[in-house]
Amino acid sequence: MRSSVADNFYVLNLLFHAMDQRAIDSSSEPLQKLVNYISEHYSSDVYSGFNTPPVAYFLDKFGSEKAIEFLSNWPSDDVHRGPIVFEGAPQATLYAKLVAKHRDLQADSTFVDLKSRIESAQTKHGGLTIADTDIGPLWILVQQEDVDDNVIREGIEFFLSEVVPDKDRLRTRRLALGILVLSKYDYFRYSDEINKLSEELYERAKQELGEPGEGPIWRFRGTKPWLILLALNRSEVSYEDFMQDLVDDIIQGQNEDGSFFDQDSLMFNATVGLTLIAAGQGPKIPKQDLAWERDLHRQEIEAKRPDFVRTVPIDPSASYAAEIQDSAEGIISEVSDILRVNSLYIDMLFDDIIDQIKTTPELEVRVLTRGRNVKGNRKRIKKDVLNDLIEATEGGVREHHRVHSRLVIGDQDEVVVSSADLTRDQLRDQFNAGFYTRDPDSVQEAIDYFDQVWEEAENVQIG
CATH class of the missing domain: 1.50.10 (Glycosyltransferase)
Structure with a gap:
């Protein structure tokens, strides 16, 4: 008993x-x-x-x-x-x-x-x-x-x-x-x-x-x-x-x-x-599990933390001299499903976009711009760039006369928002600043904003 x-x-x-x-x-x-x-x-x-x-x-x-x-x-x-x-x-x-x-x-x-x-x-x-x-x-x-x-x-x-x-x-x-x-x-x-x-x-x-x-x-x-x-x-x-x-x-x-x-x-x-x-x-919690949880938490914080990015033309040799361009290039090179680009003017990185389309045939690209209402040499450059992008994206270029934002979004993963257009003078020769982040909520809000404007925009034709 x-x-x-x-x-x-x-x-x-x-x-x-x-x-x-x-x-x-x-x-x-x-x-x-x-x-x-x-x-x-x-x-x-x-x-x-x-x-x-x-x-x-x-x-x-x-x-x-x-x-x-x-x-x-x-x-x-x-x-x-x-x-x-x-x-x-x-x-x-x-x-x-x-x-x-x-x-x-x-x-x-x-x-x-x-x-x-x-x-x-x-x-x-x-x-x-x-x-x-x-x-x-x-x-x-x-x-x-x-x-x-x-x-x-x-x-x-x-x-x-x-x-x-x-x-x-x-x-x-x-x-x-x-x-x-x-x-x-x-x-x-x-x-x-x-x-x-x-x-x-x-x-x-x-x-x-x-x-x-x-x-x-x-x-x-x-x-x-x-x-x-x-x-x-x-x-x-x-x-x-x-x-x-x-x-x-x-x-x-x-x-x-x-x-x-x-x-x-x-x-x-x-x-x-x-x-x-x-x-x-x-x-x-066992020490090894606690250490792993802390490491995951640290990684999560780092992944969500926004990074300040800038263009500083007075110090071209510095690592931060062209951070906006570096961030945009990184997003374009890593994107696999859908790339969203919002820039009033474009005369840089369009070749990177076209090359990415060639290496990733299933990639969808949406380019949102202000239109062709520019003068002088810039008008010719913009016309040629837009024609190349329209052809490469199979019509994935739209314009809206009231758009004033600048951002590049890669898939549902990352976004850079800045004051710079994808142009030589703004990515290299002028002071500009912004933020890059992989925070899921921020990226989704950027996508929602972009898509809302995209639905209101008009297709740009080759011309």
Whole structure:
């Protein structure tokens, strides 16, 4: 007959069999026991209401399929309860995080309704009509990629200018949520504000959560402790000692069955678990995986970062003397599907375009220009160039008398936008400047703009 300890390990192994074993093994023993407790007691058929997202989100950290079951049983009408948007912003945010990971966030009716309610509640000053000091609902919105930038930006500016200076309105929970919103929306832009707010949050946390050694600190329900630690992790300053002291106090209150203190609430215990995770108790990422993720993140930043390009005729030997030309040449030489060129005048690089068409027969080329209304020698040059391009592109040249932009777009991959036409004087002899980028969103916006003008433009005939 098995001992109670053996029974516990037997159940533990059964429960963990359908979970991420690496995540479990890399977690502290108290956290493993808590995962066992919550897994054993959670049923998505019973628990699928307003307070459940933290439970499902906690289990999802360990690869539990019960998080997927939770999403399947979530009652969509529960979203219409007021607290889920305002007082319950963390719960709604965790729901949004789960949907974003496992489903299509934009197609989720619950999230769409949440988004609509938040946006409609915003005043012209940026606050929210139901709770104008609460930035929490914005944490829900920043979980999506195509968020309405104006709603978030105005909400952040209201928070920083109206709420933060007023200490009576800036409650600790709002302070933590504000840090999380700022870091999720644009960490590098708001890094100074994040660090300053983190210092304020740290001082408040010591008062509200209790100094280390004062005994159990979990005499309240809610997500505040987790939010505090999660927010402090966003600061450039390390609060590791404070977090470790907090963890030591928490662990003292763990029961034999894995739950904490005198609470059997799964919501309560899940938030304790999320707090332990925020304090570094697991799941831990192997060093090689972490290094790989950091390298990918670095590459992503470099790929999206715009490069300033210029023409500097007074220093022709410098590497930056003809950066606009170099960028345009690079795009033309690498393009394989479709090349979009917008230049008022062209007397350079047209040979490169024609050569690329010859080496890549399936290449589509669209050239958008202002037309033939030029005088003197330039008129003859432009006429000859346009005739060559019209023939090479099989009619892929159009004109619009109101176009004034200059850009070269290669496939859906890269774009250079500048003040320079593809002419000798502007690519070599005059001061011009612009930007080159491979950022997907920027490239797509450039394509959308080009195609919009292209549809309004008229074909240029050989003449």
